[in-house]
Amino acid sequence: MNKKIVALALLIVAGFVSCNQFMKPKPTEENSAAPVIKALPQDPSLQVYFNQSQTSSYTEPYRQVTRSGHDLEQLMVYSINSARESVDVAVQELRLPRIAQALAHRHRSGVKVRLIIENLYNRPVALSPSQVRALPKRERDRYAELVSLADTDKDGSLSDAEISSGDALAIVREAGIPMIDDTADGSKGSGLMHHKFIVIDGKTLIVTSANFTTSDIHGDFKSAESRGNPNNLLKMQSPELAKVFSEEFSQMWGDGPGGKPDSKFGVKKAIRPLASGARSAIARVSVGGATVAVQFSPATAKTPWQQTPNGLIDRTLANSSKSVNLALFVFSAQQLADTLQAQSRTGVAIKALVDSSFVYRPYSEAMDMMGASLLEGCKLEVENRPWSQPLATVGMPKLPVGDRLHHKFGVVDGATVITGSHNWSEAANRANDETLLVVESATVGAHFEQEFDRLYQGAILGLPQRIKQKMDSRKSECK
Incomplete structure (x- = not known):
């Protein structure tokens, strides 16, 4: 999209934050955060993480804020990078470029990567001013957050290079990763495709309450105090449990992009034999x-x-x-x-x-x-x-x-x-x-x-x- 059009779109969401909000924050106690509570023992096969935990700290990659919490994005990137055969992702919203880049890297390395998202969030970053104005207030704020994430030099406009490196969906599409949303079944979409899980190599499973966004993991750009909506993430090592989630993914996936409309979302999904072999939900x-x-x-x-x-x-x-x-x-x-x-x-x-x-x-x-x-x-x-x-x-x-x-x-x-x-x-x-x-x-x-x-x-x-x-x-x- 023409750079000037995107600049106009940015002007529409102007006032979303002050111009100096994207600067590195001044040193504060939070910016030099250190763990304040001793970490609890973890089960090696079922590990638990929280993005506002007081048992750990990390430096957020986008605002360079050192704060309390587990870096849920990095945990997912690390797990995706370990894939040797397959990565299946079902998430309502994918906006974090580091996760998209990890998926693209694995795809280019020959790993089978597939992505399912909610149709409401299957939109590119480059919208026209009229398209931005047509968004509901809440969605305009979400869009402003997305534009701010991609606008790395903070000059008020997006270059093609910034879109290619900062828009997660653009990264996925450019890499050629197969992707569908919940309209693939021929409908206008299910209630919500609200899953947030990743299956890796048929044995590693990540289930989280967080969408893959700055708001849900690191914090909103419009608020310097924001540290991300409190969320949890479970990482489990279990081929049997991963199989259960792979079966759920396969029902939604169907033939994938361009295939027959045999994807099943919402109440169209069938109760199926699960891990026990019994026909149970x-x-x-x-x-x-x-x-x-x-x-x-x-x-x-x-x-x-x-x-x-x-x-x-x-x-x-x-x-x-x-x-x-x-x-x-x-x-x-x-x-x-x-x-x-x-x-x-x-x-x-x-x-x-x-x-x-x-x-x-x-x-x-x-x-x-x-x-x-x-x-x-x-x-x-x-x-x-x-x-x-x-x-x-x-x-x-x-x-x-x-x-x-x-x-x-x-x-x-x-x-x-x-x-x-x-x-x-x-x-x-x-x-x-x-x-x-x-x-x-x-x-x-x-x-x-x-x-x-x-x-x-x-x-x-x-x-x-x-x-x-x-x-x-x-x-x-x-x-």
Whole structure:
């Protein structure tokens, strides 16, 4: 695309950040971060990482900020570079050039590389000004972040060289890597192709809650304080478990680019024989010292709820006897909240953190747990059930400016972890392509408990005064 057109597009998103925001930050305590907590032991076959962990530090490659956390991007690059036969990637959004470059390098070395992404994010960096203006506000911000990432010399325009080296999808296409999105089945797309996994050589598996973006891993360019949406990553060595994910990938892939429209996304996917050989929606595999159960979304409308991924979450929560700690982007599945209430009444200690953009919504189960309800159009959420014994241990974490709580995990009795890409909602359960893992391991549980404790320190618990005032105001208006 003509350099002047791209420059105009950049002007449209001007004001996104100040002109000096991309300069190397001034030295601060965060910029000289060192581990402040001793790292916990890892299971060699199932390793756990967090991008805001206090047990490690790294220098972010784009803003040159030295900060606490594991470099999830580098972990994935290292794993991709180890591939000798194949790399299959299914991720909602790929925007990090180092991951794209690693995939391109492996492809050119003769490794079989395939990529599936969500159709909403299958767009190039070089949009015209009118195309940028047509984007919703949130997508304009995302696009501005993408342009800023590619604009390495910060001159306000993108050269062909910058696009070729900074636009991840341009790198993938230029390398000739086969790629499809969720319109390959002949539809306009599934609910969301929301997976975030990589299968390497049929034996190494990466499952993460993070999209491959600056926002989800390193931090937003528009906020100097941002350190990336809190996310987790599991790296597992298991041919049996990798096979389960390869079967999921193969269903979505079909014939690949240009083939027959036999790709299957969403509810078109079939229940299939999994690792055990039985026709079941759930596979259970031993990985090192852990047992890993995996189930993929979505479930059809005819599938009984207890057999869906949310049903697996429900059964896991119902088995709690001591504690349940939740760190969730969104929590809107009523039946899961009902089970938690029943467990709370038996004496199970429950703590929950939900992202600030969802925690006080009328449909948020966090509101139920706090014994509150918020009218929307003078109506209550369907099946609204505020707890008669509210919890004072529910709220939202305090995060750096620009960051969102993107985790989707729960820890039961300190030794069972629910995680993956699956948000605790009916959209994830019935519409999206998602991964749900239930990991039984005290070693893995300790890592997630440590991350929860970090988020819980200083969290805003209970109902803020502004929410109470909003509740009173709406009740008054609706009389």
